[in-house]
Amino acid sequence: MTTTRLRRSPIPGVRDSYTGVDFNLGFHVRHYELTLDYRVGPNRLSGTAVLTIENYQQLRSLTLDLSHHMRVAKVSARGVGGMSVQVSKFRHTQGKLRVFFTQSIPEDQEFYLTIRYVGTPRPIRTTWGELGWEELTNGALVASQPCGAPSWFPCDDTPDEKAHFDLVISADNPYTVVANGRLLARRASGSRTTWHYRTDHAMASYLATIQVGEYQRIELAQNPVPVVAYIPPSLRPYVDVDFADQAAMLQLFQNLFGPYPFRDYTVVITEDPLEIPLEAQGLSIFGRNHAPGDKTWERLVAHELSHQWFGNSMGLAQWNDIWLNEGFACYAEWLWREHAHGVHASASARHHYDILARLPQDLLLSDPGPHLMFDDRVYKRGALTVHALRCVLGDAAFFRTIQRYVAAGRHSVVEPIDLRNLCEQACSEEGIDVACFHEVWNSWLYQRELPVFPGS
Secondary structure, three states: OOOOOOOOOOOOOOEOOOOOOEOOOOEEEEEEEEEEEEEOOOOEEEEEEEEEEEEOOOEEEEEEEOOOOEEEEEEEEEEOOOOOOOEEEEEEEOOEEEEEEEEEEOOOEEEEEEEEEEEOOOOEEEOOEEEEEEEEOOEEEEEOOOOOHHHOOOEOOOOOOEEEEEEEEEEEOOOEEEEOOEEEEEEEEOOEEEEEEEOOOOEEHHHOOEEEEOOEEEEEEOOOOOEEEEEOHHHHHHHHHHOOOHHHHHHHHHHHHOOOOOOOEEEEEOOOOOOOOEEEOOEEEEOHHHOOOOOOOHHHHHHHHHOOOEOOOEEEOOHHHOHHHHHHHHHHHHHHHHHHHOOOHHHHHHHHHHHHHOOOOOOOOOOOOOOOOOOHHHHHHHHHHHHHHHHHHOHHHHHHHHHHHHHHOOOEEEOHHHHHHHHHHHHHHHOOOHHHHHHHHHHHHHOOOOOOOOOO
């Protein structure tokens, strides 16, 4: 039994300093089996969640995250290997489901917790706006980063806690349901259809998603991995243009970062416009405004795809390190532009450096704080940090180091120390003064003032 988190560093206290949500300590959720019934018209969701749990501390009670818009009807438990686990009572207040057991559960046990609930799912109000389950004009979507997952299922909603998922969703015809993982079964019964998806790899709760709409399924590519899209039929001519490069992007990123980390890749384009595209594990979500038929949003198509490496396969231990996701994804935009349009990443870096130089110098990349974690300066300064590492190491050593970093963190979580250690290893191998690397690393991550342009 695994009794430690995936992270290297200690758990930072009892509360997530970015989301303001208390950690759920003492156990890991290893598997979620979610059986959901969704009525599109009234936006009514009823669900049964079966959680496979391993505890690394003795438990007399535990907590999970679940929005107050969901009403819990029943909670029960079942032990494994003859161990008796029984629920004495539960309480659901202030976004926390507290479950109490009749007797303490000794540490290092496995048991199942079953939660039946129903409600009208709504987004959760947060520092970053409303997150989670969102009604569309004709359907629904889920976009949870960083803390919206409890809007639709009970979970341990912290990024370093990954679990496997079975998602079984019933919805009215003629709606299509898209979710993470492989589609194992699709069963029609009367006026409704049930869809069963299963993930091959563990994922963080905020990356779990359900997309419901009247979608047409089209194939965008078969190689290097299958790529499919679910789209409103009227958008087909525009999608054929705007997403024509998905296979080429996949091939480039595989060459640069290493093998694509999942079985396939899915794109969902909603009938409604969306402010920004959204990524989930194994798929990305775009609004109809992102498919105008002229490749206006080509860079975002590349950006969201790259998150399958940086953010989904390689998760974060904590939100302070958001630059590891967004800096690499933004740099992937520049690498695609370099490959497809002949504009070297250094030119993109120079352009965005000059913009940052005119903006306030009050952002600490290593810990931007909750109010600035999605500030565009985090994305661009993160990408410039990646470019600075490329300048220090040289192209061959840089891309070799990134492939090592991606391979080591595959389907796990990463922290800045992981990247730093591999860069130090590259310096040793290449005869590069490690003090030079440390100066670059520290200046970009740990000081607010913008350092000199990389390579100057």
